[in-house]
Amino acid sequence: MNQCEEQAEIVRNEQLAPEIFRLTLTAPEIAWHAHPGQFVMARISPCYDPLLRRPLSIHQTIGSHQIQLLYKVVGKGTRILASLSPGQKLNLTGPLGHGFDLAGTQAVCLVGGGMGIAPLYFLAKEIMRATTPPKCIVLLGARTAVEFGPLPQDFIDIGVTKIYLATDDGSLGHHGYIAELLHQHLDFHPWTVYTCGPHPMMKAVVSQCRKQGWECQVSLETMMACGIAACLGCAIPRADLSGPYLHVCKDGPVFKAEEVAWL
Amino acid sequence: MNQCEEQAEIVRNEQLAPEIFRLTLTAPEIAWHAHPGQFVMARISPCYDPLLRRPLSIHQTIGSHQIQLLYKVVGKGTRILASLSPGQKLNLTGPLGHGFDLAGTQAVCLVGGGMGIAPLYFLAKEIMRATTPPKCIVLLGARTAVEFGPLPQDFIDIGVTKIYLATDDGSLGHHGYIAELLHQHLDFHPWTVYTCGPHPMMKAVVSQCRKQGWECQVSLETMMACGIAACLGCAIPRADLSGPYLHVCKDGPVFKAEEVAWL
Amino acid sequence: MTQPDLRVTIGGLVFKNPVLTASGTFGYGKEFAPYVNLHHLGGIVVKGISLEERRGNPPPRIVETTGGMLNAIGLENVGLERFIAEKMPYLRGIGTRVIVNILGNSLEEYQRLGQRLSEIEGISALEVNISCPNVKKGGVAFGTDPAMAEAVTRAVCAHSSLPVIVKLSPNVNDIAQIARAVETGGAQAVSLINTLLGMAIDVKSRRPKLANIVGGLSGPAIKPIALRMVWQVAQAVKIPVIGIGGITTTEDALEFLLAGATAIEVGTANFINPRASQEIVEGLARYVTDNRLNNISEVIGELVLA
Amino acid sequence: MTQPDLRVTIGGLVFKNPVLTASGTFGYGKEFAPYVNLHHLGGIVVKGISLEERRGNPPPRIVETTGGMLNAIGLENVGLERFIAEKMPYLRGIGTRVIVNILGNSLEEYQRLGQRLSEIEGISALEVNISCPNVKKGGVAFGTDPAMAEAVTRAVCAHSSLPVIVKLSPNVNDIAQIARAVETGGAQAVSLINTLLGMAIDVKSRRPKLANIVGGLSGPAIKPIALRMVWQVAQAVKIPVIGIGGITTTEDALEFLLAGATAIEVGTANFINPRASQEIVEGLARYVTDNRLNNISEVIGELVLA
Numbered sequence A, B: 001m002n003q004c005e006e007q008a009e010i011v012r013n014e015q016l017a018p019e020i021f022r023l024t025l026t027a028p029e030i031a032w033h034a035h036p037g038q039f040v041m042a043r044i045s046p047c048y049d050p051l052l053r054r055p056l057s058i059h060q061t062i063g064s065h066q067i068q069l070l071y072k073v074v075g076k077g078t079r080i081l082a083s084l085s086p087g088q089k090l091n092l093t094g095p096l097g098h099g100f101d102l103a104g105t106q107a108v109c110l111v112g113g114g115m116g117i118a119p120l121y122f123l124a125k126e127i128m129r130a131t132t133p134p135k136c137i138v139l140l141g142a143r144t145a146v147e148f149g150p151l152p153q154d155f156i157d158i159g160v161t162k163i164y165l166a167t168d169d170g171s172l173g174h175h176g177y178i179a180e181l182l183h184q185h186l187d188f189h190p191w192t193v194y195t196c197g198p199h200p201m202m203k204a205v206v207s208q209c210r211k212q213g214w215e216c217q218v219s220l221e222t223m224m225a226c227g228i229a230a231c232l233g234c235a236i237p238r239a240d241l242s243g244p245y246l247h248v249c250k251d252g253p254v255f256k257a258e259e260v261a262w263l
Numbered sequence C, D: 001m002t003q004p005d006l007r008v009t010i011g012g013l014v015f016k017n018p019v020l021t022a023s024g025t026f027g028y029g030k031e032f033a034p035y036v037n038l039h040h041l042g043g044i045v046v047k048g049i050s051l052e053e054r055r056g057n058p059p060p061r062i063v064e065t066t067g068g069m070l071n072a073i074g075l076e077n078v079g080l081e082r083f084i085a086e087k088m089p090y091l092r093g094i095g096t097r098v099i100v101n102i103l104g105n106s107l108e109e110y111q112r113l114g115q116r117l118s119e120i121e122g123i124s125a126l127e128v129n130i131s132c133p134n135v136k137k138g139g140v141a142f143g144t145d146p147a148m149a150e151a152v153t154r155a156v157c158a159h160s161s162l163p164v165i166v167k168l169s170p171n172v173n174d175i176a177q178i179a180r181a182v183e184t185g186g187a188q189a190v191s192l193i194n195t196l197l198g199m200a201i202d203v204k205s206r207r208p209k210l211a212n213i214v215g216g217l218s219g220p221a222i223k224p225i226a227l228r229m230v231w232q233v234a235q236a237v238k239i240p241v242i243g244i245g246g247i248t249t250t251e252d253a254l255e256f257l258l259a260g261a262t263a264i265e266v267g268t269a270n271f272i273n274p275r276a277s278q279e280i281v282e283g284l285a286r287y288v289t290d291n292r293l294n295n296i297s298e299v300i301g302e303l304v305l306a
């Protein structure tokens, strides 16, 4: 196990969109061991409110020493995170969980919605690093154009050529849900689809993949207290709804779509 | 009652000594109504840890819009306070409590130890503003020289000419307790002594005043939840130990020395 | 646009909204006048009153804990007659309902308090404190024994013409059982929770941080416990339930209403935000408007369980 | 300089220090190996084990509250035999004492758990959970009734050769009474507190935040209540008391020792700082050195009251 606790130093905390921030941290141990799809647990404050660490996907590693997190301000923890400045410390545990499985994929499609884009960028970087990268399509969704910030360009910069956007309000790209683009852009290859985003989006993606026979890996979220399989708080039901629960922090956050129940 | 709640904006948060800070805030309502010896209750954080407001004396008002607080980092609340930056807001209630009584004093001596210096500076400014200021001696004590920071000079700058210092470690001024200087510098005038600082210091000052027949006003501290006479948490016994308790936030924080018990 | 309707009824009394202030955390009302428009509140519950004036416990009396505070005030109060003479004149003019919290050392004291206060103009109801953990005799024993709780309730009801709210202690096995007992005793409503018994030690001096050794825990830290108890009691009795415990925001208040409370009391929150009670009134008004409710009571007990 | 002596004795067993980890918050030990030198700890208490494997409650199972958290895990565990086969081999090698927390639905289940675990090498003691608020049958009833608590204790003691620690529920009127009952039943020690029953509601969906509706409150928020109960129990029984509830720092641990606890368990703190337990061991060592104590037990029960 290559987990550790690290007192990471904040390098930058950039505001990308009204509620969206990108945090760059020096965290050499975590950077060294991180795989796409893994996450960290951040101790937001030395006080006890908020009490619990907050799970955040690793957005990318930079060199061998830095990691980036991409987050949206949704509550008190992320609000405090947004107020932190370069030079301040953030205590992290990580890298945690089971990430994306990359073995033997020849045609991949990454489908990200909202903050679900965070782990997919790390994944895309890893995919594009291969000597002969597989065929790669990236589909990104957001509520409105401004929420994408610089992210689509980031994917282009690492060599992704096929990138399609959708917004709920039609302000950029397809007007509607990102999952609707899937059948337009994917042919009858043995695609592997990687998806992360709001539950309804992933459900739609999974349902299409099942119909088309595409392999699908999903990155899930639940409430978490420990992130290391100790509290058993992050249980989710298996596909057949029976047997012991799966635990998102250890068995996931990335699962094969067919392993888990889509309620 | 001229209390109010005010969303004060931080103008400066200067570090004067390793653990000592001076916070300048724009708080026009409080600045307008403040008297020397009064205090504010500061809501340190929008979270609930720390939960309670922290009482801090008004160190001075500047013009009609600003107030200054002088504080020492002793726990989690003051540590958070020290991390705040200009432009951030601090919610204050104030001005609170019963301050120093200035009526008819012709010879005054201000005896401050540690953070007890905070309210005495405001008092000194008020005293020196009179067309014919009374005879005024200032005695300041600290553990070690560096803890005085610029404070002695501040008193000199407003026209105090007789200022004597003492440090526990002898690094500046008298080597020993500040109360020991009292009889050296005070003659048989009808002195009014104003004192604020650690309990043992004030006790020593009060005991000398009693012996010499000097009037003495003391500024006291207790734990406080509300600062406005609602919780009844800040009770202290009366001099004769009987009858209802006094409440520091309302009957004080400044009391006549003979009103309260010196246990 | 019409004004959102926040009225609720307890013990036959209509309150303009369900937001009251909790006993011991709002003084005698006047202390908060610089911060709150008192007449905007549903009502205020004044500091616990006993027959005779009480000094309360020696200091230190309060200590902060994580997300909460311990207090051992020990019912310091001006006593019945001084309360009537000195505090009631102001309270009659504040334009909202005044509820008087009472505490006795014996059944007889409770009776006398109820009787005398019934004669006084400007008092809407009594809140009978059978649950204060900070007074050595009386208080707690009444609150933890169903038969005693019922007896106190019966005694006050028999001697008072005012609606009687009985305030319950959380330091019990089964709070619903006590609630049922005071319902049987004739209470028009129950309010809960009072503080949970707690303790803190100063490691340096090795002494308790409170002179009284133990004190009552209040504040956001206890909210989950209070909410659970309110939910249990609301299912156990037919009389209205007033929810208390860590309520600091409009959301907190709504949680208690959903769990079955007809009204709520704001306590410790008054210390950290003196405008909390009024802000909750405003927040509930917005909630009623935004959700197009006819009346706030459409939320009460609407917790969805299936 | 000699090593500070932190040893304490419970049920005839010497622990290298008084810092244990609380059941359900430290997995089966291994999960924390990247963060803590397990052999530095006084011992670890593993997740509650039942005869059969249990799925536990449906999600959502946890929710954060002010200074605390609610959990309704519902005793998900691998079951007795898988625990022995899969978890014990690792636990035998960690170099510290292993205490197994057990939970049954009936007296007979508790007996069988005690009996079978007594046969297993590498287990130092049993912690009998009669207090879990998250399982519908069994658990709580045993913990809130003195006679039942005594009976369970007697049953386990009679069938087990291991020292028996009984873990008490705080959701009672008088925890000292239950403690005395289990002492009479033969317990070698008591540990307290388990979680306090609480609740949280999602105002938007109007549903409970936990699928189980109610859950157990833990974390710094409950520390004052836990400390008060430990102090009360320590005065009521002669057997050692293990203090649990919101312990996060060395100071917290010292508060419990001063109140009369012989050892402490670190629970929720493990989630917010996975190194908390080890840091407390280090902190206590410094305390012993700085205060020139011969042994940490010189602090136990040394609360100054006069």
Ligand SMILES: Cc1cc2nc3c(=O)[nH]c(=O)nc-3n(C[C@H](O)[C@H](O)[C@H](O)COP(=O)(O)OP(=O)(O)OC[C@H]3O[C@@H](n4cnc5c(N)ncnc54)[C@H](O)[C@@H]3O)c2cc1C
Pocket (backbone or CB within 6 Å): A039, A050, A054, A055, A056, A057, A058, A069, A070, A071, A072, A073, A074, A075, A076, A077, A078, A079, A115, A118, A119, A220, A221, A222, A223, A224, A253
């Ligand atoms: C494995 C994993 C990876 C994640 N990666 C990212 C990421 O890269 N970027 C990002 O912005 N967010 C990510 N999240 C979600 C993020 O953890 C939550 O948004 C964050 O914890 C909210 O904290 P808060 O204090 O701001 O909000 P709170 O005030 O705690 O809650 C605000 C709202 O968010 C919900 N919420 C809180 N915590 C979680 C959680 N753990 N999972 C789901 N919902 C929650 C609450 O129920 C509430 O409705 C991830 C979650 C998981 C489990």
Ligand SMILES: Cc1cc2nc3c(=O)[nH]c(=O)nc-3n(C[C@H](O)[C@H](O)[C@H](O)COP(=O)(O)OP(=O)(O)OC[C@H]3O[C@@H](n4cnc5c(N)ncnc54)[C@H](O)[C@@H]3O)c2cc1C
Pocket (backbone or CB within 6 Å): B039, B050, B054, B055, B056, B057, B058, B069, B070, B071, B072, B073, B074, B075, B076, B077, B078, B079, B115, B118, B119, B220, B221, B222, B223, B224, B253
């Ligand atoms: C009327 C009044 C005026 C004050 N003026 C000043 C001032 O001008 N400058 C200044 O630095 N300090 C002043 N204090 C003291 C100041 O309020 C405390 O230092 C502060 O509240 C500590 O907060 P904390 O969170 O940093 O410490 P905590 O972590 O809460 O506690 C640290 C230590 O300080 C003690 N303490 C905490 N609060 C108080 C309190 N209210 N009174 C006494 N001891 C306390 C605690 O018991 C503990 O030992 C004043 C106190 C009062 C009552």
Ligand SMILES: Cc1cc2nc3c(=O)[nH]c(=O)nc-3n(C[C@H](O)[C@H](O)[C@H](O)COP(=O)(O)O)c2cc1C
Pocket (backbone or CB within 6 Å): B231, B232, B233, C022, C023, C024, C025, C047, C048, C049, C071, C073, C075, C101, C129, C132, C167, C193, C194, C195, C217, C218, C219, C220, C222, C244, C245, C246, C247, C265, C266, C267, C268, C269
């Ligand atoms: C300082 C203080 C004094 C209190 N005094 C009384 C009292 O006199 N009578 C009473 O019934 N409750 C009293 N209480 C209890 C509160 O009314 C309330 O029930 C409790 O604090 C829980 O609510 P909260 O968490 O919102 O504060 C007091 C509480 C505090 C904090």
Ligand SMILES: Cc1cc2nc3c(=O)[nH]c(=O)nc-3n(C[C@H](O)[C@H](O)[C@H](O)COP(=O)(O)O)c2cc1C
Pocket (backbone or CB within 6 Å): A231, A232, A233, D022, D023, D024, D025, D047, D048, D049, D071, D073, D075, D101, D129, D132, D167, D193, D194, D195, D217, D218, D219, D220, D222, D244, D245, D246, D247, D265, D266, D267, D268, D269
């Ligand atoms: C997620 C979680 C799971 C728990 N599981 C158990 C358990 O299986 N058996 C048990 O006796 N106590 C269990 N507890 C209770 C703890 O051991 C402890 O008594 C309680 O959390 C109070 O301590 P704390 O505030 O330090 O967490 C659990 C607590 C939590 C938070």
Ligand code: FES
Pocket (backbone or CB within 6 Å): A223, A224, A225, A226, A227, A228, A229, A230, A231, A232, A233, A234, A235, A247, A248, A249, A250
């Ligand atoms: S978050 Fe604790 S087990 Fe997964």
Ligand code: FES
Pocket (backbone or CB within 6 Å): B223, B224, B225, B226, B227, B228, B229, B230, B231, B232, B233, B234, B235, B247, B248, B249, B250
């Ligand atoms: S601090 Fe509340 S009454 Fe003085």
